[in-house]
Amino acid sequence: xxxxxxxxxSPVLLVLAGLGALxxxxxxxxxxxxxxWRSTLQILADPGVRTALELSLVASLASTALACLxxxxxxxVLARLRFPGRELLRGVAILPMVLPPVVxxxxxxxxxxxxxxxxGPVATATGFGLPFxxxxxxxxxxxxxxxxxxxxxxxxxxxxxxxxxxxxxxLGASRWTVLRRVTLPVIRPSLVAGAVLAWxxxxxxxxxxxxxxxxxxxxxxxxxxxxxxxxxxxRLPVAVVxxxxxxxxxxxxxxxxxxxxxxxx
Numbered sequence: 001x002x003x004x005x006x007x008x009x010s011p012v013l014l015v016l017a018g019l020g021a022l023x024x025x026x027x028x029x030x031x032x033x034x035x036x037w038r039s040t041l042q043i044l045a046d047p048g049v050r051t052a053l054e055l056s057l058v059a060s061l062a063s064t065a066l067a068c069l070x071x072x073x074x075x076x077v078l079a080r081l082r083f084p085g086r087e088l089l090r091g092v093a094i095l096p097m098v099l100p101p102v103v104x105x106x107x108x109x110x111x112x113x114x115x116x117x118x119x120g121p122v123a124t125a126t127g128f129g130l131p132f133x134x135x136x137x138x139x140x141x142x143x144x145x146x147x148x149x150x151x152x153x154x155x156x157x158x159x160x161x162x163x164x165x166x167x168x169x170x171l172g173a174s175r176w177t178v179l180r181r182v183t184l185p186v187i188r189p190s191l192v193a194g195a196v197l198a199w200x201x202x203x204x205x206x207x208x209x210x211x212x213x214x215x216x217x218x219x220x221x222x223x224x225x226x227x228x229x230x231x232x233x234x235r236l237p238v239a240v241v242x243x244x245x246x247x248x249x250x251x252x253x254x255x256x257x258x259x260x261x262x263x264x265x
Contacts, residue, residue, distance in 0.1 A: 031244045036237040043241045051218050052226040052242075059134065059222060060202040063141035064149075067198045070142075071149040072191070078150070079157035090154075094147040104143055105211025112139065112212075136213035137220050141202035148201055149194035156190025157183075200250050 036043070043049060078090050096104050112119040114129045123129045130136040164186060168178045184191065206224040213220040215229065223242050230239040 028247065031240055031247070034236070034240045035244055036241065039237065040241055043238050044245075046238075048217060049226070049238065049242065052221050052223050053245075055134070055137070055218070055220075056203060056222040056224075059137045059141055060199055062138045063145055063202040064195055064199040066138065066142045067146035067149045067202075068191075068195055071146045071194070071198075072153055075150045075153035076157060079154045093150050096144045097147045097151075101144060101205065101207025101209075102211050105140060105208040108140060108143060108208065108212040112136075131212055132214040132216065132220060134213075134219055137209055137222060140208040140212045141205045144205050144208050145198040145202040148197040152190050152194030152197060153187065156187035156194075160186045196253060200253065203250065204246065 044053075074093060078086065078093070109116060109131060111117050112130045114120060114123040114131065119130060130139055160183070164182050165178050168182045173181070204224055205222070206228065209220070209222060210225055210228075215221050215225045217226075221229070223246060227239045227242050230236070230242070
């Protein structure tokens, strides 16, 4: 077992590290102090709250599945192929990570809205429109969450030893067999980590969702949107309960997967 090198004691670094930790801990402590513990179950049993929770779970899982379906092939192309414009494509693929979410929502409206680049002809031909629907929520969450999966899976593909794939091909394995039996198992930690990050981002998505899908209870109102409405309407206890619940769920998932898939440091 390799022991980490001994670091010299630095009081200044320790103080700054402590302040950095407090910067994250104090907001959580504020939520815990304001938490209406006695009425938590009653709040969670409210039909509107349950509907928002169910919609958030369904939409975030659906967007994660869609991100995997589209993001893994895109990550493979970025990691393995060489072609003009690859860096531009990579930049476009991860752009939603740094875009203001509202800007992403506006871009989605102009692409998939009833008067959008793609949505307009589709709406004219079929009458179907994505904005202000549950599928619209899934599309908005996928748009902001998929870059986390792409960048993580691409890193996994770049770091794997391609000789495993080459050996499988020399033994007569087809492309799909190599992908299914060699490539995906080898990059499983990166794939799981990327999917978890994408799911967490989708679960907390607000700006693109409210811009593209609106805020309609039972149809597009996810938990972050419900929190915003509860705060705006003076229902602070409900907002606190939902906020702390999202924190607990996200933290539990990240901690549970940390040692196995994200490295235990």
